[in-house]
Amino acid sequence: MSNGTVRRATAADVDALVRLRAEMFAAMNVADTDELWRTNAHRWFSDRIDESDYCFVVVEVDAQVVSCAAGAIRDAAPSPAVPDGRDILVSNVSTAPAFRGRGYGRAAFDGVMAWARQVGVRRAELMATAFGRGMYVRAGFQDTSFPAMRAALGEAWSLDSDRGKQQ
Template identity: 65%
Template sequence: MPDVRVRVAQPADLDALVDLRAEMFRAMGTPDTNGPWREKARRWFADRLDHPDYRIVVVEAAGAVVACAVGAIRDAAPSPASPDGRDVLVSNVCTAEQSRGRGYGRAAFDAVMAWARRTGVGRAELMATDAGRRLYERAGFVGQECLAMRARLC
């Protein structure tokens, strides 16, 4: 990929990270991608740029951020599937609509996975959309029978 840079996100990338997160939600069919969540997301990214338990990666093409991915080490009680109780959550894998199909999302995802392997944590987890399923399966992710469930608390 000529004129393409895969790198750790910097403070100058915060707006692009929020815009890509909004794009991810649009692609998943979320109707309202504006609102107060955007400023909170910007602060969330800013607070984690240099945190050792997070890796936020961007892909820059022709000087513009076009894709990103996030890895986060999570702490949980040990279990048979995760004896140390820790795993890496991979999230926010997204490519700007006009830049899809060029391998940018894969490059961001691969960089986060390379970081995840270096952490020594034994397991990674993510929530896949249909569009990303093949990429994740090629990286060794397999579907689980346990369905995610959510409840609003407030």
């Protein structure tokens, strides 16, 4: 990265964070058919931009935000792998299409990782796309034996339902 400025995002950058999040979803081939998520994302970023457990880093080129990354400290029960129970979830690593391949995404990601080390967090987790995977592997991330699982929790969902029944 040669001509970008890396900095913490401010409230003035929330629109750019939402725009770059949309670019991330487009790169992942996620359908963007509903504006509600953008409204909610704008509120979410606005509510957290100054919170100490969050870090939003942007890269600016010629007064335009072209890349970003986010980090969120998670409070979890301590474990053998994370004795103090705190780790960081890295997300929203995205670069505008015209600026990809120049190191801007890596610079934003590195800014979040530096913040995590500064605040004493010693483990990071993320979900990688095929495009970003190489960067994360080079940064020391590895696949885990416990991949993420997800379920939509509608009103009808319960542990007694067919989907949630324990054996």
